[in-house]
Amino acid sequence: MAGLELLSDQGYRLDGRKAAELRKVQARMGVFAQADGSAYIEQGNTKALAVVYGPHEVRGSRSKTLHDRAVINCQYSMATFSTAERKRRPHGDRKSTEMSLHLKQTFEAAVLTNLYPRSQIDIYVKILQSDGGNYSACVNAATLAVVDAGIPMRDYVCACTAGFVDETPLADLCHAEESGGGTSLALALLPRGGHIALLQMDARLHQDHLETLMEAAMTACKGVSKVLDEVVRQHLQEVSALTGE
Amino acid sequence: MIKTEKVLHLKSSRGRKVRVVREHYLREHVPCYSSLCQAQCANEGKVLSGEVTHYVMPDAGVARDFMEILEFREIQGIVFTQTACQAVQHSRGRRQYNRLRSLLKDPRHHCILFANEFQEYSYCPREKGEPQDKWQTRCVYHAAVWYHDHLAGLKPVVMITEDQNAVAEYSSLNCGVYVLCTQEYLQTFWPELQAALELYCSIAQSLQEKGSEGTEREYTEHLPAEVLEAGIKSGRYIQGTLNVNKHRAQHEAFVRFEGSSNKSSELNSDVLVCGGKNRNRAVHGDMVAVELLPKGEWRGRTTALTEGQGEEKGDETQSQPMATGRVVGILQRNWRDYVVTFPPKEETQSQSRNSQRILATPWDQRIPKIRISTQQADKLQDHRVIVRLDSWDSTSLYPNGHSVRVLGRAGELETEVQTILIENCIHVPPFSEAQLGEMPVSSPESPWSVDPAEVITRRDLRQTHLVFSVDPRGCEDVDDTLSIRSLPPGPRGERLELGVHIADVTHFVKEGSLTDLEARARYAMSVMWDLDAQTLAVNTVWYGRTLIQSSYQLYYELAQALLNGEEAEVPELGTIRDAKLAQLTQALETLTHVARQLRAQRDKGGALELEGVEVRAQLDEDRNITALVPRQPLEVHETVAECMIYANHWVARKIQESFPQQALLRHHPPPRQEFFNQLQDSARARGFTIDTRSNKALADSLDRAVDPRDPLVNRLLRVMATMAMSNALYFSTGACPVDQYYHYGLALDRYTHFTSPIRRYADMIVHRLLTAAIAMEKGAGPAKALASNKELEEVAQQINNKNRAAQHAQKVSTELFQCLYFRDKDPETDERCVADAVIYTIRANGMLVFIPQYGLKGAVYLKNREGQVVSERQDGGCDWQTGSLQRYLDHITTTTAVGTSTFNLFQHITVRISVEPSRCHSDTIRLEVVSNRPHQAPETQVQTSQPQGARGRSQLVQEVVRQAEEASQQAEEKRGRASKLSTEEREFRQSKCPNLYSLLEEVRELALLDLAACGAGGGGLGAAAQACATSA
DSSP states (O other): OTTOOSBOTTSOBTTSOOTTOOOOEEEEEOOOSSSSEEEEEEETTEEEEEEEEEEEEOOSOGGGOOSSSOEEEEEEEEOTTSSSSOOOOOTTOHHHHHHHHHHHHHHHHHBOGGGSTTEEEEEEEEEEEOSSOHHHHHHHHHHHHHHHHTOOBSSOOEEEEEEEETTEEEESOOHHHHTTTSEEEEEEEETTTTEEEEEEEOSOOOHHHHHHHHHHHHHHHHHHHHHHHHHHHHHHHHHHHHHTO | OEEEEEEEEEEOTTSOEEEEEEEEEEBSOOOOOBTTOSSOOOOOSOOBOTTSSOEEEEOHHHHHHOHHHHTOTTSOOEEEEHHHHHHHHHHHHHHHHHHHHHHHHOTTSOEEEEOGGGBTTTOOOOOTTOOHHHHHHHHHHHHHHHHHHHTTTSSOEEEEESOHHHHHHHTTTSTTEEEEEHHHHHHHHOTTOHHHHHHHHHHHHHHHHHHTOOOOOOSOOOOOHHHHHHHHHHTSEEEEEEEEOSTTTTTEEEEEEOGGGOOOTTOOSOEEEEHHHHHTTOOTTOEEEEEEOOGGGOEEEEOSOOSSSSOOOOGGGEEEEEOEEEEEEEEEOOOOOEEEEOOOHHHHHHHOSSTTEEEEEESSTTSOOEEEEOSOTTTTTTEEEEEEEEEOOTTOSSOEEEEEEEEEETTOHHHHHHHHHHHTTOOOOOOOHHHHHTSOOOOSSSOOOOOHHHHHHSEEOTTTOOEEEEEOTTOOOOOEEEEEEEEEEETTEEEEEEEEEEEOHHHHOSSSBOOOOOSSEEEEEEEEEEEETTTOOEEEEEEEEEEEEEEEEEEHHHHHHHHTTOOOOOGGGSSOOHHHHHHHHHHHHHHHHHHHHHHHHHHHHTOOOOOOOOEEEEEOTTOOEEEEEEOOOOHHHHHHHHHHHHHHHHHHHHHHHHOTTSOEEEEBOOOOGGGGHHHHHHHHHTTOOOOOSSHHHHHHHHHHOOOTTOHHHHHHHHHHHHHHOOOOEEEEGGGSOGGGOOBTTTTBSSOOOOSOTTTOHHHHHHHHHHHHHHHHHTTOOOSSOOOOHHHHHHHHHHHHHHHHHHHHHHHHHHHHHHHHHHHTSOTTTOGGGEEEEEEEEEETTEEEEEETTTTEEEEEESBOTTSEEEEEOTTSBEEEEEEEEEEOSSEEEEEESSOEEEEETTOEEEEEEEEEOOSSSOOEEEEEEEESSOOOOOTTHHHHHHHHHHHOOOHHHHHHHHTHHHHHHHHHHHHHHHTTOSSSOBOOOOOOOOSHHHHHHHHHHHTTOHHHHTTOTTHHHHHHHHHHHTTO
16 A cells, blocks of 8 residues: 555545544543543544553552652553454553553653652553554543543643654544554643653654644644543533532 | 545455455535635635636546546646546556646646545445446546536536446436536537547547457566565565667667665676566566576677667677576556557558557667557558557557557658657647746837836946857857956955856746847846956855846857957947957957866866767758768857856855755766776777776876877767766755765866756756845845755756756757768768768677767678678778678777788778668668778868758758748747746747757757766857857
């Protein structure tokens, strides 16, 4: 599929979006009663489920305990049915370990961990369907789950990918665009202060273009944050209506 | 936006079937790109006008198979649907799709793309079990209905399809939306466009024939693209461009590597592909993947000279075995339009069972015969026809094609010139009314004048500087002028001011307009240097827009005469006034002095003085060719050229400084060392050594290699060095590392083309860059965004390609004229057909010679088809005798019963020149040895031959006169076109070209004489300009 035209001369992408348009984002909070916090998000056809436990006392080896802040433990996994070809995905393979680590870094930057010394927060994320932008869907889902769990954060963490095709930055890549061979940049942003929690790019990109690409990714993240904010507010309304306050 | 989903069934990399779900977003507002739009669509860029009678919407099948018809510029108001475009992309590949894209971008074509699949109401999802073509037709019909409704029914929309069922199903559903067959459509709406209908029939027929192919397999199947890609990555296959050997087109072809794929170091040469089976349907120019054969099957390349194609030779003339391979797959077809000739009637009847199919022979010998289905074969006897290739299946021995257009009768001048142009992909469409309308008018009634507002913004040099131009005699397109004057002495001594002023074409040609430049007072872009009078060190350089008044319009011969102190009539002076003349002569002398020093500076850096073979045809009053004369450079040529090179160099420095990422420069990569082998071998034969390690070393050793008895030796060595050079190329500075900016031939670290904006588009880009650079210096940002590195690189590539094509066309046209000159002369009796020749290369069965008198290079055979060889009689004359041939490094001997004769490298021999006519290809010059002694030419030969030539006109030459008018018309078009290149914004109207010869000289000029770029002392400007002079 090397010859796909990612951006047509008329400015349309493969799925009919324009360069700066995001995929449709839908999310729900509080999907499981068992966990302390949970959320489900759909970013286009990428679907992710996030569950948060904690803060609770450190389990397993005591040596991990930090005396001034909480430990954040992240686990990322993909369902066997998440891609076009069914594939068993054992825990702890290289890719998911790396992704777990990235998630951990992201949330250590966002969660006010110093409020909970000697404790641990677990974040489990599962990709149910994968169609590009797995990392950003996970971050967004986990943010909602953390909010649902009532753990204080500095700000929402919103993530989005951006690619670069024909000198034009594309926001929120789908799978076909990601595998098209171009550059893909993942960015996690704390939108209110404009702080970057994580920035990752594997492919080559001319230095001159980095700024435009980051600009596009940040705009996309801010777009995502608006949607997340709405979801949170609506969830709050529903919950407060139920409890009768 | 509404989100929907689309389910696709694709194949995974491992060949398994995969179900893929893709999102598909629909929106309400999709621009319709019609000026009739009632809904305020965001129509940007190209918009369909409302003035056509209807809009036409081709369905997927029509867009796929009949795009060539839609390319007719006369057919207006075409709406391509996204569905149709995607069908083209999927079934016809990238090349065809890119063609469609450029069609959509080209403002001269009246067509737009409507993204129907992203429109909420025109999109129809594919139903379960619906065949793809049905779905596509339905989509296009829905789009047509939507489009009609969107324009509130103001314009009828016609959908054209090849599917009869669709016509029946849809035609009566909606009023205002018509569904027609393509043929019916063309007949009803474009009855006057006969060519389109013919083309339609031709394509339809070849499509039909394609269905009824035999099943006998002639070639092995090509491997699928994924396998090829993987194979190339792993190094199993080699990727490269197929080059067919022109002289042995059926047997030998070479594959040249594309850089990186060449991992194995042992393969540093090309790969040989022997025979048609191994070539496996690849055509000259295609990008192919080859697999190497086992070493045991490797063969050598044939070194013997062959007469005509298809002649089998024994294996004894082969060189060392080289890497040999076979084509396993084709990565990219590079088919273009080919000119073919239909075979004579007798042959057609005997060769085919089916009289509708004809094997036509392409003009280009490297292209295989093409099978064409046509009913016009009888009508097209002896005509040259343009064809396009459609396909080449493994079951067919020859490729299938269809005819596009008839050029004319073979052998006619018009046809032959057209052929050369088409074979080199030079298209010369006439300027449209709109383009002509954009020019400023300069007529006797309303003469063009200087705009006072412009005067303020420009530096006025009209009073202060003595500006003059030196051009070929009779040249009307003066674009470069010079000035020189002394400045008051500065702190470091005497100062000179040298100025080069180039017509400010970009002022006129803003966004594609044409202009007839007024020659005297006018706008210019100037570069002026403040030089130290002694050392010529540059104190300051000034770049800017100016207003100049050219005082003298000199021509080369006149300028040279002034320099030599001869009596000369300067037209501008009328009655010669001594003071003014002295002033002018003084200026010329200073200029010459400066140019000499500049040249010396460059020589120190290693600039090469190379030699190209150049002839010009001398014409009499009736514009007949009376003689072929090699050009004789004057010093003033070099002087002017040197100033231009200097200007180019400094402009290159300036724009590169201002735009390090996006300046258009020209570089000349160092040649590959193995190309020098022939030169070194030949030089060794005369006891010279040629050092090719650097350009400096090469220049020095060439200077040393002078034979006092024979000045031609040095000239020939220089010619051979020129042949070893690689081509100079334009590039964008962002696309190339700084150390590759170097110009090998000129020995300059930065070079560009600035001085001929009328003739070359590259110069216009450079002018724009320079203007922007000056503006930046003044603090203002560039007025509009300059072309990015990527765009510029694309333009540079395009210019390079066109440049190469023009160069080739120039070469072929020179040959055409040489043939023309000798065609009517009887080689047995006419003494002009006997000439002195110098041997410069020895081959297995003959040698290559150079004829200085006519600037002709060619092969001389010492062995003919009957196996006879040339032997020498007592008096030096030569006969054919049975005997044998022995080749050595620096000589070749023939041994017969009579005796042995030897031909040495650089020996002068006498040859007879005759023309070998050819039916399908171009005529060729044929050389025969008359004697192996120098030709005793009567001194007055050239002079006496002139009046004779006037009398001895051939029919063909008369045709030159008859067609001079059309030809000049064409020349004009071509000039515009060649400098025009990719985009549309570059045309100029210039002086009328007087005859066909100047047409071809135009091509020569446009070829930008890379000779010049190689540093051939005189430079391209002088040489090219001189060519122009002969037409006066």
